[in-house]
Amino acid sequence: MATPEVIVLTDIKRDPAFGDRLTPAGQQLRTCIQCGTCTASCPSASAMDITPRKMWRMVQLGMVDEVLRSKTMWLCSICYQCQVRCPRGIPLTETIAKLKQLAIQQQIKQWRESTHFYLAFSDVMRRYGRMRETEFMARYFMSTNPFEALNYATMGLTLLRRGKLKPELPMLRGEGKLARLFDRVAELEGRK
Ligand code: SF4
Numbered sequence: 001m002a003t004p005e006v007i008v009l010t011d012i013k014r015d016p017a018f019g020d021r022l023t024p025a026g027q028q029l030r031t032c033i034q035c036g037t038c039t040a041s042c043p044s045a046s047a048m049d050i051t052p053r054k055m056w057r058m059v060q061l062g063m064v065d066e067v068l069r070s071k072t073m074w075l076c077s078i079c080y081q082c083q084v085r086c087p088r089g090i091p092l093t094e095t096i097a098k099l100k101q102l103a104i105q106q107q108i109k110q111w112r113e114s115t116h117f118y119l120a121f122s123d124v125m126r127r128y129g130r131m132r133e134t135e136f137m138a139r140y141f142m143s144t145n146p147f148e149a150l151n152y153a154t155m156g157l158t159l160l161r162r163g164k165l166k167p168e169l170p171m172l173r174g175e176g177k178l179a180r181l182f183d184r185v186a187e188l189e190g191r192k
């Protein structure tokens with residue numbers, strides 16, 4: 001039998017109304033019955049440090065700090081599986097997006113690089129409909145530490161020499177085809 005997940009409470013400030021501010025209709029997370037359907041439906045749950053079911057309980061307990069420091073939001077692919085299956089009809093995907101928005105706003109130090117990686121990736125995908133590695137890496141390093149790019153110079157040159165990395169012209173086929181999708185995600189996360 002699987003060992004039940006244990007939530008360790010630490011002595012930090014709690015915000016009992018935390019969950020009420022996350023969902024559009026307020027107080028919806030209070031109706032969570034901890035059935036675990038969200039975790040069982042989530043394709044990324046095994047990689048998360050806090051599974052969705054556990055996270056909603058922590059939100060109910062007002063554990064703001066622990067929740068915002070979790071990497072769960074960064075692994076959510078906004079697939080809506082948890083939301084459509086939740087027996088309580090809680091808008092879980094939108095709520096995860098809201099948590100990500102809060103984590104970005106508060107510039108949680110440990111996820112700073114993940115935040116910039118995610119934003120650079122989303123922007124390149126939105127603009128071109130596919131990944132352009134050279135532009136993506138340039139954007140990422142410019143927003144974090146440009147000097148860090150020097151550490152990858154040898155690898156980049158090797159990839160270029162072997163034809164694994166190609167300098168590309170700005171205009172590509174498929175440009176903008178994913179724009180609506182990424183605009184919707186940005187809207188959910190409060191970036192638009
Ligand atoms: S599926 Fe809904 S009710 Fe069940 S644990 Fe997840 S949030 Fe709670």
Ligand code: SF4
Nearest residue numbers: 042076077079080082
């Ligand atoms: S929306 Fe996010 S949390 Fe929900 S099932 Fe999909 S990946 Fe998991």
